[in-house]
Amino acid sequence: MRRARCRRGRWPTATQGSYLRERFGAGYVPVGLTFRSGSPWHELPAPPADFAETVLATGPDAYVLDLRADAPEDVRTWLDAPTRTRLIGPHYDPDDDAAYNLSGGSLAEWLDLVVHVREVSAARLLR
Numbered sequence: 802m803r804r805a806r807c808r809r810g811r812w813p814t815a816t817q818g819s820y821l822r823e824r825f826g827a828g829y830v831p832v833g834l835t836f837r838s839g840s841p842w843h844e845l846p847a848p849p850a851d852f853a854e855t856v857l858a859t860g861p862d863a864y865v866l867d868l869r870a871d872a873p874e875d876v877r878t879w880l881d882a883p884t885r886t887r888l889i890g891p892h893y894d895p896d897d898d899a900a901y902n903l904s905g906g907s908l909a910e911w912l913d914l915v916v917h918v919r920e921v922s923a924a925r926l927l928r
Contacts, residue, residue: 818911833912835886839921843895853886853908857917866915868908880909 818831837858838847848854856879857866868880888903908915 830913831911832914832916833886833908835915835917836921837919841921841923843893845889845895845921846898848887849885849899851885852902853884854917857915858919860917862920863918864916866917867913868915869913881907883907886911 818829821829822831835854835857836845837854838845847858872880883905884907885902885904886908888901893901903911
């Protein structure tokens with residue numbers, strides 16, 4: 802089981818998803834949501850240049866990326882390389898944005914699918 806690291810150091814052990822993958826094997830499909838910027842509850846700046854979201858934001862405004870699919874060699878190399886990605890949850894502090902990230906593995910290690918949207922906004926009721 803690959804262990805992820807959070808810069809804030811709150812949980813230097815395995816993520817919940819890694820336990821689910823261990824329990825359900827190929828029957829578990831981890832999906833991650835990434836975004837470039839927006840204001841779901843706080844204004845979120847664009848991620849630093851070395852974050853995966855910066856590269857993902859060069860594509861369409863919204864898409865699903867299957868990390869299990871065949872890819873050109875240079876793309877596969879990038880997907881399999883160690884990276885950093887945002888880790889924003891209910892305890893996010895916008896004044897310390899740089900501290901909320903996940904590192905220690907690759908997108909392809911952590912996830913099977915990535916749903917990427919360029920801009921996020923607050924949830925609202927559908928009527």
